[in-house]
Amino acid sequence: MDIDTPPVEVRRAAMHFGAIYAVDGIDLSVQRGEILGLIGRNGAGKSTLFKMMLGLLVPTSGSVHIEGIAVTSPAFRAIRRRIGYLPENVVLYDHLDGLETLHFFARLKGVPNQQCLEVLQRVGLLKAGRRRVRDYSRGMRQRLGLAQALLGTPSLLFLDEPTSGLDPEATRDFYTILGDLRASGTTIILTSHVLAELQDRVDRLAIIAMGKLQALGTLEALRAKTPLPLTIQLRVASLQLPTVIQALSSVHGLTITTIADGLCLHCLPARRMAALTAVIALGDEIQDLQIRDPSLEDVFLGLASQTP
Amino acid sequence: MMELSPIKTIALKEFHERLRHRWVLAIGIVFAVFSLAIAYFGGTQEGAVGFRSIDFTIASLVSLVIYLIPLIALMLGFDAIVGERERGSLDLLLSLPVTRFELLLGKFFGLAMALGLSMVGGFGLAAVVFYRQFDRVTLPHFLGFVLSSLLLGLAFLSLALLLSVVTRDRTRASGLAIMLWFLFVLVFDLLLLGTLVSTSGAFAGDGFAYLLLLNPADVFRLFNLQSLDAVQTDYALMELVPPTLAHPGALLLVMLGWIVVPLWLAQWRFKP
Structure with missing residues (x-):
């Protein structure tokens, strides 16, 4: 494994089924030890891109290299173990x-059977290892699925909606495992429709729309690409409201709306300091203040609305 | 480059699953009960019950097996690939160091082991009874019948895997499996006979008989009945069969072709 070679390198990859372009000329490079979130609407092309990166679909044009090996090459078989x-x-x-399920996948991957107990323990299924899969709850099945993915200490993990069916505790545990894997240098690519889950846990995000890579970068970089307002929420005593509204109305670029216990201000990130200066000048008339940057969901919807 | 280890792993998993949900036991019991019943009650139309000669017993069993084994093999294999696809596990398997051909072969051998064990178990039980009823000389005949039954099962299993590869969902695959059963077991001979009768035997030359080779069920029937003089008259199309066609070696080769060709077609269609 060459440390300098990006574990995933997608170059102008396209996949079309007849006249339909499921993936349309995507360029993507994922760095070692990175967690990349792949997001997009249903049918945007995420699953097709996933399958291309796994070598399950042969690109119509362009190329996909994993650990420096083309997914279409016979040598890719050895890479699949990782x-x-x-x-x-x-x-x-x-x-x-x-346990039998894990033994089956371990044999196919060429992994010693002893590792199956370790991964069962890691996903919290050790006690249920001897129970038939048909008796597992949905969350347990998902954890078993994750366990088989962890067999062989992979250097690259592809996780498609991994927290689907997991309760909040199991979701937290799952992201703890992911954090540990990243710390040990595992590269992880995952998709999720629960964007709130992803925003603080991934290094970069790739937004796919209509088969194209619409945006790629950290959450901060994506925020910068969208003219989305940040929100400043003020708690104001009702008697003070008219005074506060009058004082803030003069601030350029600030939109004010009244909420149950105060005001909600919206302004572009560039006007953040001007808005805050005006708010601070009001002194004791403001009982509390919260600033909220656009969430990943806001960014995603903002970018989606820019799609022609 | 094909590797044997994944084929073995997949085959053993398939076999283990069939053992676990008692499929092998159930089908084995079906074979044993039906073969003993048909051997004992096969002569009721002539007003007698009880075991008759091994020839009549095998002929009766051929009639049973020709309906039962294709159906069982098709039901066993129709969802082998399409079922994995519907469960979402096909992509998972193919993301591992396993080629599509290895997966296909693993499935085939695993299901073949399950089918084989149920047949050997079921017919084996019947063989013990027959061994006591008939003399020892007749046993090779019966073994030939069991072997040809197994080949018939493998041919239909191979067809089932082909169906499983070319269909997009289990419902369609099961519908096609039943249609295939109707075609080979019920309709094919009827079409041949109908053609003969409607043309007053104008096409009844040697070439016509070779059409029987296009149906693995007929190949199986020819294989078993060609050696049983006493019962050949029970099969209307037997009269058409020239001696060259009724050669066991040739029929065996054709049957092997019925196993290999659908499997080959399946791997050809099973592409990314």
Whole structure:
């Protein structure tokens, strides 16, 4: 494994089914030890791009290299041992128990059976290892799916909607595991429709729309690309409201709306300091203040609205 | 480059699953009960019950097996690939160091082991009874019948895997499997006979008989009935079969072709 080679390199990759371009000339390079969130609406092309990166679909044009090896090359077979994949809503084998399921995948990956107990423990399924998969809850099945993806200590993980069906505690545990993996140098690419989950946990985000890479970067970089207002929420005593509204009305670029216990101010990030200066000048008339930057969901919807 | 290890792993998993949900046991019991019942009650139309000669027993079993085994093999294999696709596990399997051909072969061998064990178990039980009823000399005949039944099962299993590869969902695959069963087991011979009767035998030359090779069920029937003089008259199309066609070696080759060709077609269609 060459440390300098990006683990994932997608170059002008396109995949079309007849006249429909599911993926349309995407360029993407993922760095080692990075967590990349792949987001987009249903049918945007995320799953097709995932399948291309896993070598399950051959690009119509362009190329996909994993660990420096083209996914279409026979040598990619050896690379597959270092890849973990959790498909969306996968249903594993009902008549096998959890441990048997992992043994099956371990043998196919060439991983010693002893590792199965370790990953079962890691995903919190050790006690349920001898229960049939058909008796597992949805969350347990998802954790078993994650366990098989972790077999063989993969250097690259592809996770499609990994927290689907997990309760909040299991979701937190899942992201703890992901954090540990990143710390050990594992590169992770994941998709999720729960954008709030992703925004503080990924290094970069790739937004896919209509088969194209619409935006790529950190959340901050994406925020900068969208003219989305930040929100300043003020708690104001009702008697003071007219005075406060009058004082803030003179600030250029500030939109004021009244809410239950105060005011909500919206302004572009560039006007942040001007707005805050005006607010601070009001002194004790402001009981509390909260500043909220545009969330990933706001950014995503903002960018989506720019799509022709 | 094909590797044997993933084929073995997948085959053992398929076999293990069929054992686990008692499919093998259930089908084995079906084979044992039906073969004993048909051997014992096969002569009721002639007003007698009880075991008759091994020839009549095999002929009766051929009639049973020709309906039962294609159906069981098709039901066993129709969802092998399409079922994985619907569950979302096909992409997962193919993301591992396993080629599509290895997956296909693993599925085929695993299901073949399950089918084989249920047949050997079921017919084996019947063989013990027959061994006591008939003399020892007849046993090779019966073993030939069991072997050809297994080949018939493998041919239909191979067809089922082809169906499983070319269809997009299980519902369609099961519908096509039933249609295939109707075609090979019920309709094909009827079409041949209908053509013969409606043309007053104008096409009844040697070439016409070779059309029987286009149906694995007929190949199986020819394989078993060609050696049983006493029962050949029970099969109307037997009269058309020239001696060259009724050669066991040739029929065996054709049956192997019925196993290999659909599998080859399946791997050809099973592309990214």
